[in-house]
Amino acid sequence: MSKFKKKSNTSQEIPTSALPDIIFMLLFFFMVTTVMRENTINVEQRIPPATELKKLQRKSLVAHLNIGKPKPHLIPVLGAEPRIQANDVYIETDNLVKWVLEEKDQINEVERDLMTVALKVDKEVKMGLISDIQLELREANARRLLYTTILNSDE
Amino acid sequence: MARNKRGNPEINSSSMADIAFLLLIFFLVTTTIANDKGLMIQLPPKPDDIENIDVKLKEKNLFKVYVNSFDKLLVEGEPMQDISQLREKVKEHVTNNGRNPEMSDSPKKAVVSFKTDRGTSYELYISVLNELQGAYYEMYAERVGVSVGAWRDLSTKLDDPENRRLYDKGRDVNANGDVMFPMNISIAEPSKIGGN
Numbered sequence: 001m002s003k004f005k006k007k008s009n010t011s012q013e014i015p016t017s018a019l020p021d022i023i024f025m026l027l028f029f030f031m032v033t034t035v036m037r038e039n040t041i042n043v044e045q046r047i048p049p050a051t052e053l054k055k056l057q058r059k060s061l062v063a064h065l066n067i068g069k070p071k072p073h074l075i076p077v078l079g080a081e082p083r084i085q086a087n088d089v090y091i092e093t094d095n096l097v098k099w100v101l102e103e104k105d106q107i108n109e110v111e112r113d114l115m116t117v118a119l120k121v122d123k124e125v126k127m128g129l130i131s132d133i134q135l136e137l138r139e140a141n142a143r144r145l146l147y148t149t150i151l152n153s154d155e
Numbered sequence: 156m157a158r159n160k161r162g163n164p165e166i167n168s169s170s171m172a173d174i175a176f177l178l179l180i181f182f183l184v185t186t187t188i189a190n191d192k193g194l195m196i197q198l199p200p201k202p203d204d205i206e207n208i209d210v211k212l213k214e215k216n217l218f219k220v221y222v223n224s225f226d227k228l229l230v231e232g233e234p235m236q237d238i239s240q241l242r243e244k245v246k247e248h249v250t251n252n253g254r255n256p257e258m259s260d261s262p263k264k265a266v267v268s269f270k271t272d273r274g275t276s277y278e279l280y281i282s283v284l285n286e287l288q289g290a291y292y293e294m295y296a297e298r299v300g301v302s303v304g305a306w307r308d309l310s311t312k313l314d315d316p317e318n319r320r321l322y323d324k325g326r327d328v329n330a331n332g333d334v335m336f337p338m339n340i341s342i343a344e345p346s347k348i349g350g351n
Contacts, residue, residue, distance in 0.1 A: 141201065
């Protein structure tokens with residue numbers, strides 16, 4: 001009987017003194033990876049789903065364009081026609097060539113031709129506007145294009 | 156001397172974890188991991204840069220997909236209700252190799268032409284483009300013997316020589332550097348019937 005009744009006198013507690021350190025480590029990870037959004041997006045962005053997604057490797061070579069109807073509170077001022085938002089301002093298709101050149105200026109000279117324009121387009125936008133944008137981008141020689149989409153999780 | 160009688164001065168640090176947790180949760184909630192994922196295409200050069208060569212494509216090598224302003228599909232002259240059939244049709248057309256006289260002669264000559272209207276919705280444009288690219292990715296992946304996901308992944312990381320080798324194998328690059336199995340998806344300028 002005494003075989004089973006052996007009572008150890010070691011303490012049974014798990015030391016929790018290292019817990020704050022673990023949590024701090026996680027905290028630092030998230031602090032470092034978080035990118036605070038610099039620009040408020042003022043156009044509707046309901047991104048259509050797709051399945052055959054490719055991932056961009058070089059984040060520094062990407063220029064973003066957001067396209068969609070202005071947000072509801074801006075419709076009285078701007079109207080409901082889809083607009084192009086680049087960084088923080090609305091731009092017209094005529095100014096796209098200039099915008100591309102400005103974006104290319106921020107990139108290292110040898111890598112300028114690798115610049116990718118990421119179009120984030122609301123699903124209700126019509127193809128007319130998209131093709132106008134594509135024509136301007138061809139004019140500006142920014143020919144690598146990415147339609148940002150979300151992964152369709154149904155399949 | 157009387158001071159020594161007091162207990163060891165210690166800061167109670169048991170709530171440290173709670174404070175850290177609170178901060179952690181704040182950052183977890185505010186973090187938006189940027190997603191740069193999507194469908195990649197390469198636009199053709201400027202219209203006036205292209206020399207005006209009269210490219211004559213045989214009608215049978217063309218696989219035409221047209222979407223009108225009511226978001227209705229016309230594939231090879233026939234209306235299509237269900238977009239999921241598109242993928243198989245593209246594969247059948249491209250890998251025909253001259254067996255069926257109405258389809259392409261070889262993968263190199265096959266061209267998938269995708270035309271929209273100015274009134275077509277972007278949502279449908281993306282789903283059709285997704286099917287067309289997906290069809291090609293599936294054919295490539297099958298040739299190399301990897302999964303479709305692995306193919307898409309390796310085609311964005313071409314710095315790795317092993318990936319490069321597989322990528323060239325999938326696209327059937329011959330000794331002269333000609334791609335015998337190119338992804339010929341031509342996105343035509345939209346027609347102006349629907350308007351916008």
